[in-house]
Amino acid sequence: MTASTERLLRIVAPVVAGLLLLLAWLGLSLIPTGRARLVPGPVEVLSAFFANLGIIAEDALVTGGNALVGLVAGTVVGVLLAGVAAWLRPVDAMVAPVVAAIAVVPIVALTPILNTMFGASSQFGREIVAGIASFVPVFVNVLRGLRQARPVQRDLFTAYAASGSQQFRKLTFPTALPYLVTGVRIASSLAVISALVAEYFGGPADGLGTAIAGYSKSGNAALAWAYVGASIVLGLIFFLVTVLLERLTTRRNSS
């Protein structure tokens, strides 16, 4: 296969896959199942999306805002705690099992409790959920990154009589940076998902998740799917921004 046909294939293949999916969707939407159809058709969903663009954007801002606050807070706490754990072995021994526990517990399950704690009109519970979900990958990755400087590099810095802070600024931190950015990229998707799913468990009556739950219960399936589409867009925005960040910082760290 020549290079040009390969390049063509790389563009054509996903387009074909997308068209096939759209056809399947259209087919599914035409199947009658009693009083309602299985799914609303693509045209209905799209028109519901654009007809309600204003309120969808408002709700996306609420969910995106919660995810962003959680992501930033989780990243800050994750970096600080990883720094302390890398520095002091006993702290690592104390924190590691807690992080392992947090990683396996479904954090969103805490939402009803948090909503009760902070009041049903506060976004704080949702932000905490997004924060805890973001914290785990950031902590794990940064802690690993802080330990990636090779023994030979440590020896060299010792031989140069570098101070502790010089060693951190010029070796440990730059080595850990790509790991931090990878952690943030993983955390960004988790933050959006958590912030959105947390809305299914009550709290203020705004946000994409609340709308999806509400409209699907009230039978407005087209609008519910339009909101699902908006959630995908929101998740993609978070993902793409962090991928860009990763590209910018890891250009020269590969070897």
Add this chain to the structure above:
Amino acid sequence: MTASESTAVRATGVERVFGTAKRSVQALTDVHLEVAAGEFVSLIGPSGCGKSTLMRLIADLDQPTGGTLEVFGKSPRQARLDQDYGIAFQQSGLLPWRTVLANIALPLELHGVPSAERSKRAAELAEMVGLGDFGGRYPDELSGGMQQRVAIARSLATQPKLLLMDEPFGALDEMTRERMQTELIRIAKETAAAVVFVTHSIPEAVYLSDRVVVMSPRPGRITQVLEVPFGRDRGETLREAPEFFERVTAVREALHGTPVERANER
């Protein structure tokens, strides 16, 4: 020249024991060694003979459990803080996010040398190791041999009077290795620095050194010191010379502890 300046390294009864009192390993025992200023000394021996350990003790990357060690008449710690030595390992240990020049300048940067002076010196050193055109490149764009040149240039950044090298050519192919050896002889001559060179290659030790220190394991110790009186002006022709092979044989016999003929008969 005072006594402290004419002697680069002086080890007296140096000992290094690893582990606890119950299960200890004698990595080095009763090591006496003097390296004169400007002298090229190789440490050779099988793995576990403590040659790298001895170099790490001189570099103050590790501390002896007995005996005394002086570097230019000071403690190894003081010599390290004063940047009296430069160091290179088998792995180049280059920082992948820094260019060749920025890697070479790193030791200067850590000691607050002004930026202009730093880049001038780094450019000179890059030129010296034959990487003048590669200053702006990143380590992952260079071959293993070129990376090792950068590491050597970096070890020379602070203009040290002592170079410590732990198998710096150990990971290179034979042809690159021989070329690097010839260049190292030139660099050592140009800088007039003493060199302590750890290797497990007999021809390499003979080709480079004024003296070859033969070591032996369990416990790690110096068994013999051989002179290699070929002077500092050595060229590629030395590799083919009969007196070169004589010395290689002598080192080999010192390493094996028996004449080589006997080893062949077995």
